Amino acid sequence: MHPPSLKTLPEDFRVTEYLGLETAPPDGSTHTYLLLWKRGLTTHEALRELAAAFAVDVQDVAAAGLKDEDGVTEQFVSVRGLLSHADIERANVPAGGGRRAWRVTPHGTGTAALRTGGLDGNGFRLIVRDLDDATAAVLAEGPRRHTHFFVNYYDTQRFGVPGGPKETHLIGGSLLAGDEDTALELLRRSGSAEGRQALEHRGPAGEFWRRLDPRVPVFYRCAHASYQWNAQVRDLLRENAAGEVADVDREGVPYAFATTRAAVLALAAHSPELDYVRYRWTDGECVRSTAARPTVLQTHISVHRVEPDSLYPGRFACTISFFLPSGGYATSAVHQWFVQARASSQDGAQGAPMAAVPAGGGHA
Structure with missing residues (x-):
């Protein structure tokens, strides 16, 4: 199976943030909560732009998660102070035809700023492009919903911009x-x-x-810790996967992907969690701590459409959707899904990832 092409267009990669955000009446509130739609800029860039638009210090604008610039994303933002609808509307940039655009809409008010790590998870809807005939046939003829286990790596966007x-x-x-x-x-x-x-x-x-x-x-300190965590997980996977591993270099970042579900589950059985170093800016200083991060995640991937790819003549595109908890990377999940499926189709193994759930289950 041909490797998938992701993020060919920003609209191919859509992310919606989920956050159990507690709101309160404006009386007594100290922060305004906004829903930020953006395209073509990172979360850090968006926070700077919003701070300038609202004439507040950049540290008075906060988000619970980081979203990439090469996609269309929706996430929550908090701003210290109470903003009027006119204030919010003046901060908006029309989507137009340019690459960089954002829009904020009011979500409510509350008594606390958002903090990194408070995110529940993200919903993804992706268009996977440049698929060959064999891959398209497997996706079109297989079940609509797939159970997928994958190694919880930090993916390449953690280590640099597109x-x-x-x-x-x-x-x-x-x-x-x-x-x-x-x-x-x-x-x-x-x-x-x-x-x-x-x-x-x-x-x-x-x-x-x-x-x-x-x-x-x-x-950047967190990125260093992420790279080290990836290296530890790679070694653990190789130790427990009984040779069912493919070494993959993605934009200069090394990965080891399991070629079977059994190899992923062997890692989970041996080391379900692994401590990582975390850095946060808290009360005016950088605070170092450690926390457990799961080595393996599970998701359910729904296949919505398989059709000729308008951008790659003679190839196919597939629309899929799934949910990941906070910290999971959609690009890593999808690439590992295809690696496992390709290995299964090549050796004729039963129980391939793309044939894991009866057809029709949970199709949106």
């Missing part, structure tokens, strides 16, 4: 080592919004890092 080098973990490692000069040089070649700011900076490196929204350097 088209840029995947080096956020190196930036984080340099910051953790106190080497702000190397971190700045790496940032300058990153292709990110912060990288563009770094290219314009002419003073000492430390001055640049202190001028940034402090949540941004914290993100």
